Amino acid sequence: MIAYLIGSFILGVVAIVFLLLYLTPIGPFIWAVTGLGLMIWGILEIQEALQPARTMAAAGAGPRAPSPGSVQPVAATRPFQFNLPEEIPTDLKCPSCGASIGPTTRRCDYCGSILQPAIDLPDPVHLSDLRVGQSLRILVPAGDRVYRVQGRALLGELWQATRGANIPWTFTGNLYAGFALQGTPNNAYLLNWQDRFYLFDRFQMVNDQHIQRYFLPYARAFGQSDQMGRVEFEYQGQRWRVVDIGRMQVIFTEGEGLHLQRGAEARFLYAQSGLTHLLLEDYRAGGAAQDMLWFGYQIQKQDIRYGSVR
Ligand SMILES: [Zn+2]
Numbered sequence: 001m002i003a004y005l006i007g008s009f010i011l012g013v014v015a016i017v018f019l020l021l022y023l024t025p026i027g028p029f030i031w032a033v034t035g036l037g038l039m040i041w042g043i044l045e046i047q048e049a050l051q052p053a054r055t056m057a058a059a060g061a062g063p064r065a066p067s068p069g070s071v072q073p074v075a076a077t078r079p080f081q082f083n084l085p086e087e088i089p090t091d092l093k094c095p096s097c098g099a100s101i102g103p104t105t106r107r108c109d110y111c112g113s114i115l116q117p118a119i120d121l122p123d124p125v126h127l128s129d130l131r132v133g134q135s136l137r138i139l140v141p142a143g144d145r146v147y148r149v150q151g152r153a154l155l156g157e158l159w160q161a162t163r164g165a166n167i168p169w170t171f172t173g174n175l176y177a178g179f180a181l182q183g184t185p186n187n188a189y190l191l192n193w194q195d196r197f198y199l200f201d202r203f204q205m206v207n208d209q210h211i212q213r214y215f216l217p218y219a220r221a222f223g224q225s226d227q228m229g230r231v232e233f234e235y236q237g238q239r240w241r242v243v244d245i246g247r248m249q250v251i252f253t254e255g256e257g258l259h260l261q262r263g264a265e266a267r268f269l270y271a272q273s274g275l276t277h278l279l280l281e282d283y284r285a286g287g288a289a290q291d292m293l294w295f296g297y298q299i300q301k302q303d304i305r306y307g308s309v310r
Helices: 002-023 027-049 052-058 208-214 216-224
Strands: 135-140 143-159 170-183 188-193 196-205 232-235 238-255 265-273 276-285 292-299
Touching (some): 002 027, 143 188, 170 238, 188 292, 216 238
Antiparallel strands (some): 143 170, 188 196, 232 238, 238 265, 265 276
């Protein structure tokens, strides 16, 4: 309101000045020049109004690169979805020889026929030919163990491009295999992760409070060192060194005796104390899986001996 009154006042003063100037000898000349100037200004305004795109670009309203350090908000996403049927078929038979085959079998173990698997999943990185029902012998530091494969799981490896709560976890493309083994004196869990092989023959169920108290600070410290640092902790009277941390999702399971369920997603931690190895599985989502602590041995791939089922 005040700006409007001041504007009107200035306009009035200018008008009076122009009227007084008209009475002087150069008055009509000043009026002509002013009129011409106003006309040119008007034409320029109209031109600018007819070119909105260029005007906006000049004003810097176009797309801009995000400033460095700004965090793009990313919704937490499900890491990966294979196109798997809800009900995985069981009781499948080889069309050539009638032998029992699994839903992911690509080649019949008995007659060698090439099959179209009921579920098309990539093969695990290692132990792709070890199947439910097979017998195997495993060399551990304590001697020879004989087992039979009861169940098989394929675990998808997940990763983050950079560390951070808002960075989604995505599938690396690597599937690793885990096996529920039946044998004496204990049943066991045979697991390959990256280039490491483990035979876990003891386990303990744990809860979130237990994990937070005894493991989480060391998992964090190891993560903050980009998994390069030497991080050690005390647990059950032993000194453990963190070997690996990460995240995985259970993509597929078959057979019996497995502690994990399809779709379950876990953070994990591997640690070593002398010859004993430990795996902590902290399940997060996609199924009410039990958090587990495994103890056992690290073995070499050649310590796992098995032939064909034949
Ligand atoms: Zn066959």
